[in-house]
Amino acid sequence: MFERRITIVVGHFGSGKTEIAVNGAVRIAEGGVPVSLIDLDVVKPYFRTREARELLCGLKVEVVAPDGENATADLPIVLPRVRTLCRDTSRKVVVDAGGDDTGARVLGSLSDVLAGQDPDLLLVLNFRRPFTPDVRSAVAMAREIEAAARLKVTGIVSNTHLMAETTADIVRDGLRMAREVADVLGVQVRAVAVEEGLGRVIAAAEGPGCEVFPLRRIVQPPFGTPRLGVPRSGPLFVLR
Amino acid sequence: MAKKLMKGCEAIGEAAIRAGCKLFFGYPITPQNEIPEYLSHRLPQVGGTFVQAESEVAASNMIYGAAGTGERVFTSSSSPGISLMQEAVSYLAGAELPVVIVNIMRAGPGLGGILPSQADYFQATKGGGHGDYNTLVLAPWSVQEAADLVADAFDLADYYRNPVYVLGDGLIGQMMEPVLFREDRKPLKDLPPKAWASTGWKGDRPRAVINSLYLDADTLERHNQDLQAKYATMRRDEVRWQGYGLDEDYDVLIVAYGTVARVCLTAVEELREEGVKAAILRPITLYPFPYEALRQAASKARAVLVVELSAGQMVQDVQLAVAGARPIHFHGRTGGNLVSPDEAAAKVREVLDGRSQEVRDA
Numbered sequence: 001m002f003e004r005r006i007t008i009v010v011g012h013f014g015s016g017k018t019e020i021a022v023n024g025a026v027r028i029a030e031g032g033v034p035v036s037l038i039d040l041d042v043v044k045p046y047f048r049t050r051e052a053r054e055l056l057c058g059l060k061v062e063v064v065a066p067d068g069e070n071a072t073a074d075l076p077i078v079l080p081r082v083r084t085l086c087r088d089t090s091r092k093v094v095v096d097a098g099g100d101d102t103g104a105r106v107l108g109s110l111s112d113v114l115a116g117q118d119p120d121l122l123l124v125l126n127f128r129r130p131f132t133p134d135v136r137s138a139v140a141m142a143r144e145i146e147a148a149a150r151l152k153v154t155g156i157v158s159n160t161h162l163m164a165e166t167t168a169d170i171v172r173d174g175l176r177m178a179r180e181v182a183d184v185l186g187v188q189v190r191a192v193a194v195e196e197g198l199g200r201v202i203a204a205a206e207g208p209g210c211e212v213f214p215l216r217r218i219v220q221p222p223f224g225t226p227r228l229g230v231p232r233s234g235p236l237f238v239l240r
Numbered sequence: 241m242a243k244k245l246m247k248g249c250e251a252i253g254e255a256a257i258r259a260g261c262k263l264f265f266g267y268p269i270t271p272q273n274e275i276p277e278y279l280s281h282r283l284p285q286v287g288g289t290f291v292q293a294e295s296e297v298a299a300s301n302m303i304y305g306a307a308g309t310g311e312r313v314f315t316s317s318s319s320p321g322i323s324l325m326q327e328a329v330s331y332l333a334g335a336e337l338p339v340v341i342v343n344i345m346r347a348g349p350g351l352g353g354i355l356p357s358q359a360d361y362f363q364a365t366k367g368g369g370h371g372d373y374n375t376l377v378l379a380p381w382s383v384q385e386a387a388d389l390v391a392d393a394f395d396l397a398d399y400y401r402n403p404v405y406v407l408g409d410g411l412i413g414q415m416m417e418p419v420l421f422r423e424d425r426k427p428l429k430d431l432p433p434k435a436w437a438s439t440g441w442k443g444d445r446p447r448a449v450i451n452s453l454y455l456d457a458d459t460l461e462r463h464n465q466d467l468q469a470k471y472a473t474m475r476r477d478e479v480r481w482q483g484y485g486l487d488e489d490y491d492v493l494i495v496a497y498g499t500v501a502r503v504c505l506t507a508v509e510e511l512r513e514e515g516v517k518a519a520i521l522r523p524i525t526l527y528p529f530p531y532e533a534l535r536q537a538a539s540k541a542r543a544v545l546v547v548e549l550s551a552g553q554m555v556q557d558v559q560l561a562v563a564g565a566r567p568i569h570f571h572g573r574t575g576g577n578l579v580s581p582d583e584a585a586a587k588v589r590e591v592l593d594g595r596s597q598e599v600r601d602a
Contacts, residue, residue, distance in 0.1 A: 046410065072355055074270040128243070129244065130250055130254070130278075161245070163417060165418045221502075221578075222503055222506075222579075
């Protein structure tokens with residue numbers, strides 16, 4: 001993944017596009033290649049690529065997103081630099097699109113500059129999300145995104161997970177369904193993404209016949225899942 | 241059903257449907273747009289009705305009308321939108337209509353910003369609109385609990401014939417976590433048929449007129465006395481809270497609700513590793529507030545620390561509970577900034593080494 005000059009990450013709302021785009025840009029930068037990460041997310045208001053701007057700048061990833069007050073606005077802002085970067089062959093570009101066909105519509109507006117650049121359009125799939133529980137719904141969503149983006153999906157990233165509750169079976173089931181979607185779309189599953197630290201899950205997913213892409217969760221709230229190590233007390237609910 | 245990975249807003253929408261709610265009236269506002277978005281997809285699938293009203297004022301009066309039919313009714317909004325609904329909430333309380341209102345709070349005052357906040361505490365817990373009334377207020381700290389409390393909220397609204405708020409900071413609406421919807425959930429209460437509902441008069445009973453207008457002073461006073469008796473029952477029966485580390489020794493008792501309590505729990509776990517003893521009391525109901533539980537928990541501590549995403553609103557209820565028995569300290573962030581675990585831990589250390597000033601005049 002992320003071999004072509006432009007990689008665009010699309011998928012259903014909440015499928016994990018932002019984390020995959022951020023991790024991909026970091027990987028490119030670590031290889032010493034100049035890279036820009038374009039935050040085109042006009043759908044979700046929190047947990048956007050721009051919130052990792054400081055960290056990413058330190059890792060030599062240029063973050064292209066509204067700044068100042070506009071960074072935390074719920075406005076569909078597309079910066080002029082986005083079009084320039086699409087044509088700038090001196091840099092690699094990773095695009096984090098917003099969710100669903102709604103988010104992909106912004107890509108449609110850039111189709112005149114994107115079309116000649118042979119971009120990789122990676123579809124991220126998490127079958128544990130409520131609106132893509134099965135192959136049929138995932139294919140339907142892919143078609144909607146393609147129509148809105150005016151681009152064809154060129155590869156799939158299998159990202160089925162339940163955060164800290166992810167098991168090897170969840171990853172394997174997701175990969176199996178992702179392959180079925182890939183067959184319908186006539187593309188390959190390019191990688192299976194697994195959160196870093198879930199070592200046993202990665203081990204179980206090994207040998208899937210595609211790349212295992214270790215994900216570091218970067219854009220997340222400032223606390224973990226409540227651990228039960230601290231003794232609890234008190235009534236959850238008192239019924240008289 | 242297998243666990244799903246859901247945004248808080250989506251889980252809230254699904255929980256409402258599973259609670260038998262088929263009527264949603266609302267108006268979009270960040271950061272809760274995914275609730276109407278989700279329901280606009282899902283309600284038609286289950287034979288329900290989704291209406292995007294022309295404003296929050298319209299939506300809140302639509303829920304008044306719809307609740308009068310005895311159906312389960314739901315609206316959601318975020319802080320400025322909830323302010324616009326306050327007239328109708330007062331009417332709902334006056335007419336004793338059961339509705340569930342979800343407020344995914346953003347930073348204020350005024351239009352403020354779209355980032356998380358807990359600064360609608362006073363509005364939610366102290367009435368909010370005009371007249372003597374109260375609403376139950378449930379405050380989840382996780383996506384799973386948001387779904388569970390929405391289900392409870394519908395039962396409580398029907399049982400008390402009263403509006404019930406589910407109050408979440410912006411993160412509750414926007415973060416994603418695994419959620420399980422139990423098929424075997426039982427109602428919290430025995431819920432009688434809604435004989436009061438206005439469903440068309442067939443001549444076999446007195447007309448069910450739903451109103452909050454009482455022109456006679458004595459009649460209105462009796463109505464108020466009935467309402468106050470109902471709120472007293474809520475205060476007696478509906479207090480919910482959770483403690484973390486209360487059975488151990490602790491020097492500082494942290495009081496926090498919603499996602500802030502999770503930040504504080506992360507801080508408390510770090511502090512315990514370095515030998516600093518702190519515990520947490522997390523109110524789950526903000527109205528009724530767990531005064532008695534807090535009074536007892538505070539008596540074991542040297543000091544109490546309130547942490548909120550506001551300028552210090554829950555502090556007043558903590559003061560009422562502690563009644564001067566222990567010094568109270570406060571740490572809050574506003575504007576949409578979050579409290580970090582490091583910040584909370586640093587504040588606990590400051591409370592213990594005397595660098596923190598106690599709250600005196602909140």
